[in-house]
Amino acid sequence: GGGQGGAPPPADRHLEATQPGRRAPGTVPVRPPGMKRPRGRPRRVVPAPEESGGDDDDDDDAERSGSRDAAGAPASDTPPEPALNGDASPEQEERAAAALEALEGILSREPATAAEARACLGDIAELLRAQGPGHAAMYDLVVLLLETKCFISPTPYETFQSVMWSSEEMAQKAQRLAARDAVAGGAQWQGGAADAGKQASLGGAAASGQSPASASTARPGTAGKDAYRYRAGFLWGTLSGWARPAGGDALVALGTDRRGCLTLPDPDCCYLPAFSSGKYCSEGEREALLSQITRQPSAPWSTASNWSFRNTVKVYGSPMFDLVVARHGLAVHLTGTPDAAAQRLATVLQRLRTAFPAQPGDEMAQ
DSSP states (O other): OOOOTSSTTTOOOOHHHOOOOOOOOOOOOOTTTTSOOOSSSSSOOOOOOOTTSSSSGGGGOOHHTTOOOTSSOOOOOOOOOOOTTTTTOOHHHHHHHHHHHHHHHHHHHOSSSHHHHHHHHHHHHHHHHOOGGGGGHHHHHHHHHHHHOOOOOOOOOEEEEEEEEOOOHHHHHHHHHHHHHHTTTTGGHHHHHHHHHHHHHHHHHHTTOHHHHHHHHHEEEEETTTTOOOOHHHHHHHHHHTSSSOOOHHHHHHHHHBBBBTTTTOOTTTSSSSHSHHHHHSHHHHHHHHHHHHTTTTEEEEEEOOOOOOOOTBBOEEEEEEHHHHHHTTTTTOOOOOOHHHHHHHHHHHHHHHHOOTTTTTTTOO
């Protein structure tokens, strides 16, 4: 991304960035998961989700999407504070302190361009890579972020409720329209228009989950208790799920469709026990994910994974999405040609694989 904080500003539809220069790989490890958070640096406060009934149903939420922690429970939005590792040696503590100092130096920068922000992310990625598998999840996320060329944000539609009309009122309106057409020589349509208006009203009531009786009891031009509520993401959810059978929440399904391939994970989940323990690498989950991206870059990530996808800023993008954009000839000035985008994604996957190579004995790694 770009901007002062290194994250893509939500207001921009497309963010142009250049490939940053790579710094020498970091040689000092950052704080191991077992070490306490240093005093003096405030804990990151996770914003509380919006009230129920708001537009937070557009978020690709972890619990809604089925993310689980290592114990099988729904993943929380805030990772637990690691316990003090009393077995840490003085050398480990010294290396961790030095790495934290280096990380603080990177975070204290104020990038003015997207290229500078990507350079910061690149330096952070190298520090994370030096720590071992316990930091692999955050490393993967940082690399995917800094290699994304095109970010998008949806049009901020407002939520509203449908206006209720009874079938009789719809029929009367259809008759008035038919009478108007009759003056112009369309009298043969009068009866058909009235019937069509009545059927359209009944069909709309059924589509919104209400009975025709409840539709006829609502006052004309009002939003009754059975009125359909059109949320901000209604159009996106409808267009994305047009081929699905009717029923269910289109926005929940949309959140599942965006997992990973369009919505990158929430950083707060990257140190859940399933990741910080190193099992993400040693048990083959990471290699399976990279293999899926290689074969099906547009496919959503598994709902059985430990990733969380809460996205309160409503900004979307990934190297996999860059490939789709390039193949459709959109924002070519950002993504390049389809061949260039495909080669860039292959390079990203190779970088991720070589950072934490799969071991021969890992499950699913074969």
